[in-house]
Amino acid sequence: MEHYNMNLTLKVWKQKNSKAKGSFETYQVKNISSEMSFLEMFDVLNEQLIEENKEPIAFDHDCREGICGMCSMYINGQAHGPWQQNTTCQLHMRAFKDGDTIVVEPWRSRAFPVIRDLVVDRTSFDRIIQAGGYISVNTGNAVDANALPIDKKDADAAFMAAACIGCGACVATCKNGSAMLFTSAKVSQLALLPQGAPERESRVLNMVAQMDKEGFGNCTNTYACEAECPKGISVSNIARMNREFLSAELNSED
Amino acid sequence: MAFTGFFLITFLIVHAGINSCIFLNDNGETFNTVAHFMSHNWILRFLEIGLFVGLILHIVQGLMLWRQNAAARPVKYYSNKPEKNSKWYSRSMGLLGTLLLIFLVIHLSHFYVGTKIALYVHNDEPHNLYEEMREVFQQWWVVLIYLAGIVALFWHLMHGFQSAFQSLGLNNKKFVPIIKVAGFGYTVIICLAFALMPIAFHFHWIS
Numbered sequence A: 001m002e003h004y005n006m007n008l009t010l011k012v013w014k015q016k017n018s019k020a021k022g023s024f025e026t027y028q029v030k031n032i033s034s035e036m037s038f039l040e041m042f043d044v045l046n047e048q049l050i051e052e053n054k055e056p057i058a059f060d061h062d063c064r065e066g067i068c069g070m071c072s073m074y075i076n077g078q079a080h081g082p083w084q085q086n087t088t089c090q091l092h093m094r095a096f097k098d099g100d101t102i103v104v105e106p107w108r109s110r111a112f113p114v115i116r117d118l119v120v121d122r123t124s125f126d127r128i129i130q131a132g133g134y135i136s137v138n139t140g141n142a143v144d145a146n147a148l149p150i151d152k153k154d155a156d157a158a159f160m161a162a163a164c165i166g167c168g169a170c171v172a173t174c175k176n177g178s179a180m181l182f183t184s185a186k187v188s189q190l191a192l193l194p195q196g197a198p199e200r201e202s203r204v205l206n207m208v209a210q211m212d213k214e215g216f217g218n219c220t221n222t223y224a225c226e227a228e229c230p231k232g233i234s235v236s237n238i239a240r241m242n243r244e245f246l247s248a249e250l251n252s253e254d
Numbered sequence B: 001m002a003f004t005g006f007f008l009i010t011f012l013i014v015h016a017g018i019n020s021c022i023f024l025n026d027n028g029e030t031f032n033t034v035a036h037f038m039s040h041n042w043i044l045r046f047l048e049i050g051l052f053v054g055l056i057l058h059i060v061q062g063l064m065l066w067r068q069n070a071a072a073r074p075v076k077y078y079s080n081k082p083e084k085n086s087k088w089y090s091r092s093m094g095l096l097g098t099l100l101l102i103f104l105v106i107h108l109s110h111f112y113v114g115t116k117i118a119l120y121v122h123n124d125e126p127h128n129l130y131e132e133m134r135e136v137f138q139q140w141w142v143v144l145i146y147l148a149g150i151v152a153l154f155w156h157l158m159h160g161f162q163s164a165f166q167s168l169g170l171n172n173k174k175f176v177p178i179i180k181v182a183g184f185g186y187t188v189i190i191c192l193a194f195a196l197m198p199i200a201f202h203f204h205w206i207s
Helices: A040-052 A125-131 A152-162 A171-174 A178-189 A199-213 A224-229 A236-251 B003-023 B029-040 B044-071 B093-121 B127-134 B141-167 B175-202
Strands: A007-014 A021-034 A103-107 A112-115
Touching: A021 A040, A021 B029, A021 B175, A125 A178, A125 A199, A125 B127, A171 A178, A171 A199, A171 A224, A178 A199, A178 A224, A178 A236, A199 A236, A236 B141, A236 B175, B003 B141, B003 B175, B029 B044, B029 B093, B029 B127, B093 B127, B093 B141, B141 B175
Parallel strands: A007 A103
Antiparallel strands: A007 A021
């Protein structure tokens, strides 16, 4: 792939804290390599800002390998930028060309309040997990790995759901700010396996209740979440959660 | 949304089926007989109440979704490209539904109100619904309004049919393609049947 350098104009959301009113700031960056990742480009910009004695831009990042789910950013109107099945840290600058203007915003959701600049508080996801995204295990020694037979098909489907890294792109991209793809992936990964059976019904009821309590919107099946998910989590998980929910609701007596 | 949606989907089959009797080209004899039965049978009178309840519930649920979903994103995006990840009509169900509601008011004032006045106010005097249709569809602008209503219905159903299955969890990898094809087939047949009615009357394809 041909290497090139580019000069870019960045329009970045700046916000002091969750209470403050934010606004866009415009920055210029020069000689950005097409081989840099989007976050490396932000590192260059922040170095530049520090040298100019200005406040650097706060953004979330951790592994920079596309597996931790920490990076966010709504880039030019798309969660994690223009590439599909891709996180912001894995978005490379070759997706842009010299002279481009790039708009960068934080995830926008009532349940993800902005902490500072591009950093949002995603602990609402943690609270959904706490409401039921766990299994009961026997204490004592770890059981033998293959003691419990599991159909290959179910194991694969559970693994596909478990690929969710909880980045919040589904919520960010959904026109309703719905967290159904995230919650359904977390419900599915356990509902498909025998280990998840004991809490199967209470899990889906409690996690959905918590999801609603956090102020996420409702799913209207536009499937934008699936298209923008960096891990390609399927909306068939949402259908599964709806099934689980209906049957749990019918069986529940309280 | 899905339960009431399925109910309304079922109603449309009955509605389109009965109205298609006009295409028999027998001067509306069959159609008027069925219409008379539909407006006089007490079981159907009872189901009619259910239909209005279903429709109103569908609208109320839609309004509740719209309110809750608008509240879930208090600060909107400055730059947003939803066309990159979803179909326009799946994002426009509220707008399409509103257009359909406006059309329904016009549609009921054309054909429903007259039938009911004949039945209850004028002591069940004979009412030729077929003649009424023929008269109403002589005006070109009425035909245009009906075609616009059917276009809104087409896109509403294109999303709604498969979406109802997804909401109830009545699908999986094997059934999704079948549901999508069935939804497309249903939508095209229903909308084509409805669209041909005003056109056929207007251009005198049927006597």
